[in-house]
Amino acid sequence: MEREAKAPPKVIRVALAGNPNVGKSTIFNILTGLHQHVGNWPGKTVERKEGACRLEGYLLQCMDLPGTYSLTAHSAEEIVARDYVLRERPDVVVVILDASNIERNCYLLVQMLELTDRVVVGLNMMDLAGVKGYRIFPEKLEQAVGVPVVPMVARKAQGCQALLKAIIEVGTGQRTTSPRPIHYGAAEPTLARLKEMLEGEQLEGLPAHWIALKMLEGDEEVERLEERALARETRERIHALLRQHEHGPAVVADARYAWIEEVLAEGMERPARSVITFTDRIDHVVTHRFLGLPILLGIFVCVFWLTFKVSAPLSHLMDAGFARLSAWTAGAFASYPSWFVSLLSDGVIPGVGGVLSFLPIILILFLFLGLLEDSGYMARAAFVTDRIMHAMGLHGKAFLCLLVAYGCNVPGIMATRILENERDRLLAILINPLIPCAARIAVAAFFVGAFFPSPQSTLVMGSLYALSLLMVVFVGFVLRRVVLPGEEAPFMMELPLYRAPNARNLAVYTGWRLVAFLKKAATVILAASVLIWVLSSFPAGADLPDTYLGRLGFLLQPVGRLMGFDWRMSVALLTGFAAKETSLATLAVLYHAEGESLVQTLHQSMTPLVALVFVVVQLLYIPCLATVAVMRSETNSWKWPLVAMAYSLLLAGGLGLLIFQVGRALGLG
Amino acid sequence: MAVVKKPDSMSLVSLAPGQRARVEAICCGHGFRMRLAALGIIPGTLITVLRNAGAGPVIVEARGGRLALGRGQAARIEVQPISSEGEGG
Numbered sequence: 227m228e229r230e231a232k233a234p235p236k237v238i239r240v241a242l243a244g245n246p247n248v249g250k251s252t253i254f255n256i257l258t259g260l261h262q263h264v265g266n267w268p269g270k271t272v273e274r275k276e277g278a279c280r281l282e283g284y285l286l287q288c289m290d291l292p293g294t295y296s297l298t299a300h301s302a303e304e305i306v307a308r309d310y311v312l313r314e315r316p317d318v319v320v321v322i323l324d325a326s327n328i329e330r331n332c333y334l335l336v337q338m339l340e341l342t343d344r345v346v347v348g349l350n351m352m353d354l355a356g357v358k359g360y361r362i363f364p365e366k367l368e369q370a371v372g373v374p375v376v377p378m379v380a381r382k383a384q385g386c387q388a389l390l391k392a393i394i395e396v397g398t399g400q401r402t403t404s405p406r407p408i409h410y411g412a413a414e415p416t417l418a419r420l421k422e423m424l425e426g427e428q429l430e431g432l433p434a435h436w437i438a439l440k441m442l443e444g445d446e447e448v449e450r451l452e453e454r455a456l457a458r459e460t461r462e463r464i465h466a467l468l469r470q471h472e473h474g475p476a477v478v479a480d481a482r483y484a485w486i487e488e489v490l491a492e493g494m495e496r497p498a499r500s501v502i503t504f505t506d507r508i509d510h511v512v513t514h515r516f517l518g519l520p521i522l523l524g525i526f527v528c529v530f531w532l533t534f535k536v537s538a539p540l541s542h543l544m545d546a547g548f549a550r551l552s553a554w555t556a557g558a559f560a561s562y563p564s565w566f567v568s569l570l571s572d573g574v575i576p577g578v579g580g581v582l583s584f585l586p587i588i589l590i591l592f593l594f595l596g597l598l599e600d601s602g603y604m605a606r607a608a609f610v611t612d613r614i615m616h617a618m619g620l621h622g623k624a625f626l627c628l629l630v631a632y633g634c635n636v637p638g639i640m641a642t643r644i645l646e647n648e649r650d651r652l653l654a655i656l657i658n659p660l661i662p663c664a665a666r667i668a669v670a671a672f673f674v675g676a677f678f679p680s681p682q683s684t685l686v687m688g689s690l691y692a693l694s695l696l697m698v699v700f701v702g703f704v705l706r707r708v709v710l711p712g713e714e715a716p717f718m719m720e721l722p723l724y725r726a727p728n729a730r731n732l733a734v735y736t737g738w739r740l741v742a743f744l745k746k747a748a749t750v751i752l753a754a755s756v757l758i759w760v761l762s763s764f765p766a767g768a769d770l771p772d773t774y775l776g777r778l779g780f781l782l783q784p785v786g787r788l789m790g791f792d793w794r795m796s797v798a799l800l801t802g803f804a805a806k807e808t809s810l811a812t813l814a815v816l817y818h819a820e821g822e823s824l825v826q827t828l829h830q831s832m833t834p835l836v837a838l839v840f841v842v843v844q845l846l847y848i849p850c851l852a853t854v855a856v857m858r859s860e861t862n863s864w865k866w867p868l869v870a871m872a873y874s875l876l877l878a879g880g881l882g883l884l885i886f887q888v889g890r891a892l893g894l895g
Numbered sequence: 896m897a898v899v900k901k902p903d904s905m906s907l908v909s910l911a912p913g914q915r916a917r918v919e920a921i922c923c924g925h926g927f928r929m930r931l932a933a934l935g936i937i938p939g940t941l942i943t944v945l946r947n948a949g950a951g952p953v954i955v956e957a958r959g960g961r962l963a964l965g966r967g968q969a970a971r972i973e974v975q976p977i978s979s980e981g982e983g984g
Contacts, residue, residue, distance in 0.1 A: 327960040330934065330957070330958045475928065475929060483937060513946055717952060717963065718931070718934060
């Protein structure tokens with residue numbers, strides 16, 4: 227054994243498995259640091275995270291499998307997780323369990339042990355288990371399960387060294403595991419018969435024992451494999467046998483929980499009566515039938531208020547910085563051709579700078595959302611909103627995707643991956659752009675601040691949020707009935723224990739979203755600002771109304787006029803397609819104004835009614851370029867982004883027309 | 896699986912908060928049953944209702960964890976209530 231440890235550097239392939247919310251990502255982050263590669267599993271919208279870590283001459287290549295509750299064929303995540311273990315055969319599978327919810331968590335462990343012997347258990351959240359009155363004895367549990375069990379508190383980085391040690395021991399074969407056998411009771415004879423029938427068959431390298439088990443469970447993927455691998459006659463014999471055992475799935479699930487109960491009886495003690503925890507006390511209030519919703523609203527109003535309060539001075543600071551940079555560039559590059567200087571100081575810098583000044587808003591908003599997520603409140607928010615979400619044919623989980631969209635629609639649409647049902651996902655993607663993102667709210671806030679005095683402006687902003695929410699419900703209702711009819715997907719969601727948020731998790735959560743936003747700024751928005759600059763600068767020497775951009779604006783005038791817009795506003799909306807915040811920059815260019823003076827110029831050129839119509843239209847009119855791109859990639863077709871663009875244009879146009887015409891009839895404009 | 900209704904079994908949604916019960920049967924759908932099993936609920940499991948407001952989703956505790964279930968899903972779970980004395984029931 228000693229000699230083996232000194233052997234030359236060896237690669238150990240590690241897969242990390244676990245339920246959602248068990249601290250798997252925390253452990254993955256600790257193990258791999260920032261040496262991570264994040265992408266998608268081929269052909270699936272399931273996140274694939276890979277990383278590596280060096281220790282004592284070993285290179286651990288870690289694959290973070292998607293968080294799943296089981297290994298059936300019912301979701302893409304579960305198929306990805308089990309296929310990786312079955313077909314890629316990692317040297318070690320680390321199953322992370324939440325010690326405070328150990329019984330339920332063990333269900334995944336049993337299923338993993340059905341796939342492979344080379345398992346190490348990371349028993350995380352030992353502190354929370356203590357809070358619940360559980361006394362867990364890791365050594366006894368290890369004895370009972372037959373694989374290494376490492377107690378951990380990942381949030382405090384406790385137990386990670388021991389976990390690494392166990393991974394290396396099992397990965398190198400220094401330590402052999404002998405998992406406690408699972409007895410499938412009444413199903414054993416059938417399983418034995420199935421294994422006999424499968425003997426000698428080519429099963430794509432998969433273990434016959436596991437295939438037999440999955441046949442008994444009625445697994446669709448395994449049925450497909452049967453059709454590929456087995457002769458018709460064998461298949462018919464198998465099906466005849468299975469028809470006699472319709473209770474197969476129930477017997478298997480029963481056997482697994484019986485195994486779990488045996489193991490836990492040996493490895494832990496539970497209080498006779500469940501302890502009333504901190505979580506119970508909070509849940510008593512936040513999931514209250516009457517108090518739940520007001521509390522939720524209160525929390526989110528606070529989050530949005532704080533976000534804008536804290537980020538506003540930072541954004542102004544960045545704005546001022548970019549204005550200076552722009553002026554400095556104009557001076558410093560004076561010797562270069564004038565078109566080049568103009569491209570930089572009038573196009574690229576204000577364009578990209580304008581977008582980057584949203585960075586504080588996005589940073590702070592995601593920090594708060596991450597805080598709510600990490601503490602465990604988000605699951606309660608889904609519970610509280612489930613009834614409301616039913617109005618548009620969605621369930622509570624979809625609320626979370628819509629919430630993220632208040633920061634930016636791009637992560638909002640990506641968050642729809644948590645919805646298991648394809649139809650639900652499409653619907654949540656389609657209504658997502660109706661949620662006003664931080665960029666659109668910033669444009670709205672600018673206009674509302676410019677045209678309405680203080681107490682009134684809050685009311686107007688509030689109504690805008692309410693209007694968008696109303697549209698979400700309305701469009702969701704219509705789409706559900708007309709475009710995507712069908713049965714509602716079941717709502718089943720775990721409510722984790724509350725816990726103190728973890729700084730590292732928050733940093734990673736916020737960090738990835740910032741990177742995504744910066745990428746957008748560096749690519750789409752940079753290109754768009756150059757394009758807008760070109761359109762507004764050529765033909766060379768022409769006045770603005772005569773440039774390409776100006777001509778486009780005039781072309782749109784017949785439509786714009788119905789809503790009280792002049793050509794500049796139409797152009798601003800046009801450029802807003804690249805990125806919503808660009809509208810403001812365009813208006814500044816078109817009105818030849820900067821900062822405070824833009825407010826004055828706008829006041830001279832439009833009434834508050836027209837300003838309001840403009841804000842409503844820009845809030846709803848079309849998903850931005852980046853959103854369209856992510857819709858395309860998440861739905862794998864151009865159909866749905868086009869549907870979203872069409873309905874939102876109609877909706878925005880209709881509402882704009884209505885508000886303007888009614889307002890004017892009432893003598894407001 | 897055939898659902899054999901016992902005379903005193905009832906739907907989970909008709910339980911009041913705080914009430915304990917044993918799951919008797921789960922109605923409709925192989926996939927639904929497998930998902931519930933993964934979340935800890937199979938026939939025979941003891942559950943406690945934590946929240947049931949008469950409308951909207953319910954919260955139940957099962958195997959030491961808590962779950963939010965849509966009302967439609969909860970209605971498909973047949974249970975037999977147990978009084979707190981006769982837990983062996």
